[in-house]
Amino acid sequence: GQQLNQSPQSMFIQEGEDVSMNCTSSSIFNTWLWYKQDPGEGPVLLIALYKAGELTSNGRLTAQFGITRKDSFLNISASIPSDVGIYFCAGRRDNNNDMRFGAGTRLTVKP
Amino acid sequence: DAGVIQSPRHEVTEMGQEVTLRCKPISGHDYLFWYRQTMMRGLELLIYFNNNVPIDDSGMPEDRFSAKMPNASFSTLKIQPSEPRDSAVYFCASRESGNEQFFGPGTRLTVL
Numbered sequence: 001g002q003q004l005n006q007s008p009q010s011m012f013i014q015e016g017e018d019v020s021m022n023c024t025s026s027s028i029f030n031t032w033l034w035y036k037q038d039p040g041e042g043p044v045l046l047i048a049l050y051k052a053g054e055l056t057s058n059g060r061l062t063a064q065f066g067i068t069r070k071d072s073f074l075n076i077s078a079s080i081p082s083d084v085g086i087y088f089c090a091g092r093r094d095n096n097n098d099m100r101f102g103a104g105t106r107l108t109v110k111p
Numbered sequence: 112d113a114g115v116i117q118s119p120r121h122e123v124t125e126m127g128q129e130v131t132l133r134c135k136p137i138s139g140h141d142y143l144f145w146y147r148q149t150m151m152r153g154l155e156l157l158i159y160f161n162n163n164v165p166i167d168d169s170g171m172p173e174d175r176f177s178a179k180m181p182n183a184s185f186s187t188l189k190i191q192p193s194e195p196r197d198s199a200v201y202f203c204a205s206r207e208s209g210n211e212q213f214f215g216p217g218t219r220l221t222v223l
Contacts, residue, residue, distance in 0.1 A: 033211065042115070042202050042214030043154070088154065097142065097167070099212075101154040 006089050006102030013079055014110050021087060021105040022073040029091030032065050032072035033099070037086045046087075047074070079109050113137070115215035117203050123221045129191040132218045135184055136205030144212060145178055145188050146202040154202070160186065193222045 006023045013019060023032070031050055035043035047058050049065035049072060056063055062075045072091075076083055089102040116135040124130055136143045144159040158168040163180045171178070175194070180186040190197055200219050204212040 040216070042204070042217050044214070045211050048211055097144070097159050097161075098156065103153050 004089060004091055004100050004102040006105055008105055009103065010106040010108070012108045012110065015079060015081060017079055019076040019079055019083070019107060020073060021089075022071060023089030023091070023102045024071040025091055025100075026070070027091075027093070028069040029093055029100075030069070031092040032063070033090040033092070034061075034063050034072070034074045035088045035090060035101075037088065037104070039085075043088055076107075079107075081109050081111050083107060084109050115203055115205050115213055117201075117215040117218050119218060120216065121219045121221075123223065124193055125223050126194055127192045128222075129189065130193045130197075130220060130222075132188040132201050132203075132220070134186045134188070134203030134215060136186070136203070137207075137213055138184070140205035140207045140213075141183075142206045142208070142212075143180060143186050144204040144206075145186070146204065146214075148200045148202060148217070149198075157188070190220075193220075195222045198222050 004023050004025050033048050034046045036046050037043045047056050047063040052065055052069050053067045054065040060077045064073055086104040086106050088104045090099045092099045118133045141162050145157040146154050148154045157170045158178045159166055160180045176190055178188045198221050200217045202217045203215045206212040
């Protein structure tokens, strides 16, 4: 099947530091998405990428769609305590409804 | 605006009992999805509907699982009989054609 490898599994950082996480796949995806999940809640969409090479920002978040279509990364600049949570990448191929999710990156931010 | 609504938020039941999870999608959304989240397998798509019709149920684990969408504003996921390995968080999501999915808050199911 289409496996998404997300790394790192977890990160412990100091408030103010920058964060970087990525997702790779053996298969090509036409869409890459990044979600954040807070405890006891569902995933919330942060950034969607639709074009190879695309670089998109949402506030302190920046994500890129890899040129090979097999990877994506998410950067968070100047982290704050409310950035704590689990970040998931998701990839989608031609079928607009079959998304595959990475295993998640658990982020802890120390004040 | 109300997002995707799921009930109950928590369910504890005993093995062998029937469990019914409920979802109300965002008004106007024509796609509805059911996912399961576990530590071991992460987020998995179980089934999705388009205009109340099941389109792909290949992710449904086995015959004990069934899902229905009797109208545009309501869907159920039923497990009968439930087993301890069904313990997980079940998410419902909905979307409008051309847009991305919005997830509900989930139902945490524990089967003893």
